[in-house]
Amino acid sequence: MNALVIKNLTKTYKGFKLDNISLTLPKGCIMGLIGENGAGKTTTIKLILDTIKRDSGSIEVLGKDNHINFKERKEYIGVVLDQAYFPDSFTVKHVNLVMKNTYKRWNQDLFYEYVKKLSLPENKAFKDFSRGMKMKLAICVALSHEAKLLILDEATSGLDPIARDELLIILYDFTRHEDNSILISSHIVSDLEKLCDYIAFLHKGRLLFCEEKDKLLEKYGILRCSAADFEAIDPKAVHGVRKNNYSIEALVETSMIPSSMPVDRASIEDIIVFIAREGI
Secondary structure: EEEEEEEEEEEEEEEEEEEEEEEEEEOOOOOEEEOOOOOHHHHHHHHHHHOOOOEEEEEOOOOOOOOHHHHHHHHHEEEEEEEOOOOOOHHHOEEEEEEEOOOOOOOOHHHHHHHHHHHOOOOOOOOHOOOHHHHHHHHHHOOOOOOOOOEEEOOOOOOOOHHHHHHHHHHHHHHOOOEEEEEEEEOOHHHHHHHHHHHEEOOOOOEEEEEEEEHHHHHEEEEEEEEHHOOOOOHHEEEEEEEEEOEEEEEEEHHHHHOOOOOEOOOOHHHHHHHHOOOO
């Protein structure tokens, strides 16, 4: 069973269209959802969570259509959106008490274990938390009710590099259990490159690719050469170009470039920037 299957999903607003996207998140894997502001990431997540209605297409979450008895399946979904919402006066203890009466499989011991790991103060009011601390608390909740699928929308936003690294380790450990999966959107592409098995790239409402990260990194490279050398390359090998007065830098399919021309490793960020600029 796949954790998430989206087929031909479309949602139209005035001035924006999420246009016929399809992707599959296999069980036990982590997928990074990448795209600029307004690309459709949050719209996609809202559609998955059934908080807005799709115009067409289908969404299966944990093996079932998300229109059918989705309330029951939400027990198995941990969600962290780009803002954490708890009453201002709540402490960690209050959050635990409420969640104990919200989720059937709430694990108090695990919750406090994550609170300790992420260095959250137990007696401080939520209103006095920093943005990063608020996000950490939301993450602790999402991880503490035996969820099978985590959906994280900019969950690393507001965290310093050390806290982000701690979180990435926790998320990686979560998917060491073969039944657990994660869909995570983030602007911090380097985090997703470290963490994810799959990368889905949304651009202006269109899904430009959804592929295994390792295959992307194997497929593409950065070629730096003169204009004359560039003219000799098969145009089908080129997926984006930067030109200056002295040389050309291009995203290319490594297998289509002559071995005499050195091709450097491309990062995931390189790949999405070049492809977005090319508009393909």
